[in-house]
Amino acid sequence: MIFVGIDWGERHHDVCIVDPEGQVLAKGRVADGLEGFARVQELIGRHAADAAEVIVGVETDRGLLVEGLVASGYQVFAINPFAASRYRDRHVSSGAKSDPGDAKVLADVVRTDRQNHRQVAGDSARAEAIKVLARAHQRLIWARQRHLNGLRSALREFYPAALLAFGTDLDTGDAVAVLSDASTPTAGRTLRRSTIERLLRSGGRQRRITARASEIQTALRTPQLEAAPQVTTAYGAVVRALLHVIIELNTQITALEGELTSSFEQHADAPIIESLPGLGPVLGARAPAEFGDDSTRYCDAKARKAYAGTAPITRASGTRRTVLARVARNRHLADMCFRWAYASLRASPGVRCYY
CATH class of the missing domain: 1.10.287 (Helix Hairpins)
Incomplete structure (x- = not known):
């Protein structure tokens, strides 16, 4: 098993590969594009024969680089940049920062804490x-x-x-x-x-x-x-x-x-989504667009609510307990849910009675 951290950039990417003990096996800088991706594959291929043994951490969940990594069969985890900066503070107390260092941090994150982060889902092309x-x-x-x-x-x-x-x-x-x-x-x-x-x-x-x-x-x-x-x-x-x-x-x-x-009408779930009160072809299309259609992406309904920002967060310490609105959320999905709620009031007497 090897762990790969990729500090993504517009023109180039920094790559760091570590083993299960955290020892650096390889590192380098590759250009953005096909040549750079081939170089990443070459570095990984030197230390892992099976794609299932490769776990990748990167600060984005979209783009050609991520699509290529997923298509290669690697487990790819999207690490929020804000979370990555907090991990960096654990390793460097002086505040120093570098792209190669960030790649090493991302590799360590997926080595030790990947269970706390979201794996890039295998959504369909549609x-x-x-x-x-x-x-x-x-x-x-x-x-x-x-x-x-x-x-x-x-x-x-x-x-x-x-x-x-x-x-x-x-x-x-x-x-x-x-x-x-x-x-x-x-x-x-x-x-x-x-x-x-x-x-x-x-x-x-x-x-x-x-x-x-x-x-x-x-x-x-x-x-x-x-x-x-x-x-x-x-x-x-x-x-x-x-x-x-x-x-x-x-x-x-x-x-x-x-x-x-x-x-949207060509998606297999379109009839089910449009059967819900208040969801037409425009708002309904935003459901598979933002939630995706990978059935293994969310473990329960609570995870979906947290991603949409409709689940509150609780801050508790000692005798103090505060419930707050969730600010960190998918703003596209939050907007869709807000409009869906109001549209459903007009479309369903049951929804109007509930609210």
């Missing part, structure tokens, strides 16, 4: 594909929200009438269509109702067009304090730029949603 799409889709949604926050902040500075007209729904077709044509207070005040109706139709509205146009016209013509003309012109340019970004994000989010739904 689950990995869903994960790539689901996370990209989620990141685009978060990026859109950041730009919407920036748009709202800009409007508050010079165009409060726009917020009166659209509130926080600045990514809707109504808001995007009208504000793209009237990005300043002066332009908003001069909009005729017929023009607003045309803009609403171009934004996709089909009902209450006349009534909604009247509401928007009234709001945009509300008296307000105004910034200097030069400042207003500058903010107008900012609003138009942000709207263009939001429009493109909306387009790409819709496109990725189609890809995600198509990929």
Whole structure:
């Protein structure tokens, strides 16, 4: 049995191999890529004939390097970088740090404490594909929200009438269509109702067009304090730029949603997941994406709850006992569970009664 620590880097990786007693058998630095991976295989092959006798510790659970190690049949453990830094303090009290030293620390971690860390799961290629799409889709949604926050902040500075007209729904077709044509207070005040109706139709509205146009016209013509003309012109340019970004994000989010739904429907567990209250093709896809589909990955339901961040943590010392929310968690999965809870309230009377 040998234990391998790999300090992962963008351009190169430091490798350290130790035996069960902790003696260093080999160490070195390899380049990132196929040549470097072949060098890692060569170092390991000198000291182990069977892949089952190789245990690897690395500070990431994804990437081509990790996929190659798992495909080679090695037991690969993902060591959280924060945890690895604590192990380093056990070996070096001076605070010194080096990449070769970190590789040795990772090798010692999987040699002595691997039972306390998570082994990289053997998820299917379909689950990995869903994960790539689901996370990209989620990141685009978060990026859109950041730009919407920036748009709202800009409007508050010079165009409060726009917020009166659209509130926080600045990514809707109504808001995007009208504000793209009237990005300043002066332009908003001069909009005729017929023009607003045309803009609403171009934004996709089909009902209450006349009534909604009247509401928007009234709001945009509300008296307000105004910034200097030069400042207003500058903010107008900012609003138009942000709207263009939001429009493109909306387009790409819709496109990725189609890809995600198509990929998820091909997963064997899709019918079971979608049968749960509140889980459709988008939220449902995030379940195999984040939990994975390796049935041996979690030992019980408590482990799944801890990974999702829905299980609290307890701090107890002497007579003092405190229960706190779990901060260290998978934020993608935590967001999915949060939205799932609210969606299930609308989809299931039983869930509503429970909550």
